[in-house]
Amino acid sequence: AQSVAQPEDQVNVAEGNPLTVKCTYSVSGNPYLFWYVQYPNRGLQFLLKYITGDNLVKGSYGFEAEFNKSQTSFHLKKPSALVSDSALYFCAVRDEGTGFQKLVFGTGTRLLVSP
Amino acid sequence: KAGVTQTPRYLIKTRGQQVTLSCSPISGHRSVSWYQQTPGQGLQFLFEYFSETQRNKGNFPGRFSGRQFSNSRSEMNVSTLELGDSALYLCASSLEGQWLDEQYFGPGTRLTVT
Numbered sequence: 738a739q740s741v742a743q744p745e746d747q748v749n750v751a752e753g754n755p756l757t758v759k760c761t762y763s764v765s766g767n768p769y770l771f772w773y774v775q776y777p778n779r780g781l782q783f784l785l786k787y788i789t790g791d792n793l794v795k796g797s798y799g800f801e802a803e804f805n806k807s808q809t810s811f812h813l814k815k816p817s818a819l820v821s822d823s824a825l826y827f828c829a830v831r832d833e834g835t836g837f838q839k840l841v842f843g844t845g846t847r848l849l850v851s852p
Numbered sequence: 853k854a855g856v857t858q859t860p861r862y863l864i865k866t867r868g869q870q871v872t873l874s875c876s877p878i879s880g881h882r883s884v885s886w887y888q889q890t891p892g893q894g895l896q897f898l899f900e901y902f903s904e905t906q907r908n909k910g911n912f913p914g915r916f917s918g919r920q921f922s923n924s925r926s927e928m929n930v931s932t933l934e935l936g937d938s939a940l941y942l943c944a945s946s947l948e949g950q951w952l953d954e955q956y957f958g959p960g961t962r963l964t965v966t
């Protein structure tokens with residue numbers, strides 16, 4: 738079964754600094770990887786996905802993610818953090834399974850951007 | 853264009869009862885997926901419906917079921933509620949589904965089982 742791991746429960750960064758939220762994956766075959774964000778008291782929002790192609794994927798709100806096959810990582814990055822980026826971030830992978838596909842989420846990383 | 857709507861937003865039920873949650877997708881979207889979010893288990897995929905057929909499913913017991921209507925609206929049903937079913941239930945819609953295109957999420961229904 739496919740899985741993703743988010744090793745950090747929380748990431749703290751100062752506004753204006755670059756941010757990285759880490760995700761590693763374990764898949765057989767080609768990975769379909771995703772990042773989602775959940776703002777307080779709001780539903781999830783899709784940020785970006787990697788299916789194939791360029792290893793650097795650009796997404797919403799200035800976020801990007803780098804797919805690294807040798808390190809089995811898919812870290813989320815942003816060059817300059819904003820206080821409004823403070824939220825809960827989920828990495829996910831599509832699991833092909835047997836017969837059915839499903840989306841498997843990581844445990845989430847809380848990002849806190851201080852002014 | 854109106855977003856994904858979920859009703860009701862909040863629900864309190866008693867253990868052993870059943871509950872039905874509703875999700876109206878964005879107009880034109882044919883795929884609706886359901887997710888459960890709890891503090892203990894995190895975010896988990898329940899199932900996906902496309903053109904009135906369940907196309908994909910997660911690892912949930914048969915007490916969790918769903919359906920999709922011809923207008924793409926979807927309902928999720930949980931029978932014989934357990935305390936552990938207390939959660940935020942999210943639905944998401946997309947044009948083609950299977951996570952190949954962008955999903956749009958509703959605000960969720962918060963279910964409390966007492």
